[in-house]
Amino acid sequence: MSTPVPRQDWPLYEVFIRSRAGLEHKHVGSVHAADARMALEHARDVYTRRMEGVSIWVVPAVQIVASDPAEADALFEPARDKVYRHPTFYAIPDEVKNL
Amino acid sequence: MYTQALDSHGKEPVPAPTEPAAAHFQARIDADEKIEPKDWMPDAYRHTLVRQISQHAHSEIVGMLPEGNWITRAPSLRRKAVLIAKVQDEGGHGMYLYGAAETLGVERAELIEQLLAGTAKYSSIFNYPTLTWADVGAIGWLVDGAAIMNQIPICRCSYGPYARAMVRICKEESFHQRQGFEIMLTLARGSAAQQAMAQDALDRWWWPSLMMFGPSDADSKHTAQSMRWKIKRFSNDELRQKFVDITVPQAQFLGLTIPDPALRWNEGAQHFETGPIDWREFQAVLQGNGPCNRERLAARRAAHEAGQWVREAAAAHADKARRRAA
Numbered sequence A: 001m002s003t004p005v006p007r008q009d010w011p012l013y014e015v016f017i018r019s020r021a022g023l024e025h026k027h028v029g030s031v032h033a034a035d036a037r038m039a040l041e042h043a044r045d046v047y048t049r050r051m052e053g054v055s056i057w058v059v060p061a062v063q064i065v066a067s068d069p070a071e072a073d074a075l076f077e078p079a080r081d082k083v084y085r086h087p088t089f090y091a092i093p094d095e096v097k098n099l
Numbered sequence B: 001m002y003t004q005a006l007d008s009h010g011k012e013p014v015p016a017p018t019e020p021a022a023a024h025f026q027a028r029i030d031a032d033e034k035i036e037p038k039d040w041m042p043d044a045y046r047h048t049l050v051r052q053i054s055q056h057a058h059s060e061i062v063g064m065l066p067e068g069n070w071i072t073r074a075p076s077l078r079r080k081a082v083l084i085a086k087v088q089d090e091g092g093h094g095m096y097l098y099g100a101a102e103t104l105g106v107e108r109a110e111l112i113e114q115l116l117a118g119t120a121k122y123s124s125i126f127n128y129p130t131l132t133w134a135d136v137g138a139i140g141w142l143v144d145g146a147a148i149m150n151q152i153p154i155c156r157c158s159y160g161p162y163a164r165a166m167v168r169i170c171k172e173e174s175f176h177q178r179q180g181f182e183i184m185l186t187l188a189r190g191s192a193a194q195q196a197m198a199q200d201a202l203d204r205w206w207w208p209s210l211m212m213f214g215p216s217d218a219d220s221k222h223t224a225q226s227m228r229w230k231i232k233r234f235s236n237d238e239l240r241q242k243f244v245d246i247t248v249p250q251a252q253f254l255g256l257t258i259p260d261p262a263l264r265w266n267e268g269a270q271h272f273e274t275g276p277i278d279w280r281e282f283q284a285v286l287q288g289n290g291p292c293n294r295e296r297l298a299a300r301r302a303a304h305e306a307g308q309w310v311r312e313a314a315a316a317h318a319d320k321a322r323r324r325a326a
């Protein structure tokens, strides 16, 4: 057997697919690739074998900045008591139409 | 394909239920919340998932070999195109699953190294040979059929990335099973020799397919913990029973005989009862002594080593392009 090569993956890319025109790109998974072009081709092979997409984004996984679940309260709690941002907060008499 | 309850003889620590973080975690699972990669999770949950998802991924990859064996000898261009598409899907399933495992903080290269070193398990079913074209039909019908039975509940698994990968996989498996059944149907309606070939394939794949559901519940030590974590939703025996109940009538439709003289319909229970499974055979295959274990691993190692220069060249090329652009 040949000398063991130190294991190293190609960089990881996160894959986003637009399933059809008019819809947003949606995260579907990831691929490893040596470069961006190869990442697109791998994403095509892995995630669109049945016409699942008309457009692909690949983003180097290391470039994604994500919020920390431990901060979820600090980030999202302030919106919780602002029910007046929803239309149902306002009581309008039934007789009033088209409002 | 193909997950299998292989973990029954592993050892894993069970989290102390008094630990507040663990209690909070369990409460989230009990409330049917999904766990996502960056969420806190007990080490044992993480390790169980890494092992199960990577074994599942390895099974998809090794699973390409028995059917790949027949691509060049498929009886028509249609059958060949279908078989290539099916085998390519299995490769894709492996990719979805390695990707899901990586969200738990392991590297793909590390998982593949475990497979090639023979320290990681994969489904026992792929250590059986594909001797005739009918085996391709039997695999699609029975092996993918058993896989679907195993995998559909995992679409509701508590770990988000695994559940999502499984939804994608399950959508693709139905074609695998139907093309296999169609092959069996064609043979079953064919000449006496073709019928005999179909029967022979069923004779050889029936029991190994039942073993795909893993050890019987009495011997399955980790089912309870996996159920509490909602990684597993049904026990091995429950899934096996469901598979038998739907598959026996299909065999009857084909005019084939299930190779089990003890098989009988239990009117009271509304289930088919089967004869005993030979668990010594299952253990022997898991321990590396099935008909094709050595051949399968040798094929994976050869493919990996033959591709090494390609991976290195692509990385070197990308590196050079980056430096030129800088």
Ligand SMILES: [Fe+2]
Pocket: B001, B090, B144, B147, B173, B176
């Ligand atoms: Fe399949």
Ligand SMILES: [Fe+2]
Pocket: B001, B002, B060, B089, B090, B093, B169
């Ligand atoms: Fe599969």
